[in-house]
Amino acid sequence: MSYSEKDGQVIPELPVGCGYQGYEFGASYPDSICCGGKLYDADNCDNAGNLYDPGEDVPCPMCRHEDAVKYWYERNRLSGAKVRDAMKAAVFLVDDIRRNRKNGTEPWKTRTA
Numbered sequence: 001m002s003y004s005e006k007d008g009q010v011i012p013e014l015p016v017g018c019g020y021q022g023y024e025f026g027a028s029y030p031d032s033i034c035c036g037g038k039l040y041d042a043d044n045c046d047n048a049g050n051l052y053d054p055g056e057d058v059p060c061p062m063c064r065h066e067d068a069v070k071y072w073y074e075r076n077r078l079s080g081a082k083v084r085d086a087m088k089a090a091v092f093l094v095d096d097i098r099r100n101r102k103n104g105t106e107p108w109k110t111r112t113a
Contacts, residue, residue, distance in 0.1 A: 020062040022097060030106075037063040061097045068094045 017034030024032040025041040032039040033051070039058040040051045059067035069090045076086035100106050 018060060018063050020060050020101065022061070024058055032058070034060040034063060037067075061094045062101060065094060065098070 017036055020032075020034040020039075021030040021042070022032045022039070023030060024039050025043065027043065031042050033042050034040075035051070037060050039054070039060055041054055042051070044054065045051045057071075059071050061068040069087075072090035072093050073086050076089050077083070081089065
């Protein structure tokens, strides 16, 4: 990890991500951002905009497709879904996210006022 200094403080620099933004942290607007294949909560930062480490490894669905499917499968299972249903929902979610980004049909781009 590299570091930078600002106002006498050493701040770790996050790895460059793929540009993905999504809704993984519960907001009604894009609240997640990819940094090195790991999603960070864009709202979880200091006053200077430095993102805090989320602690949990939420894989980026664009950079880490298989890891993202596994992550959402496990989340679905913890919520009580049956094995087959949990996997089906996880694959659908991750593939839908990837399809929307590829086609430019992200939800925040298609909403009307």
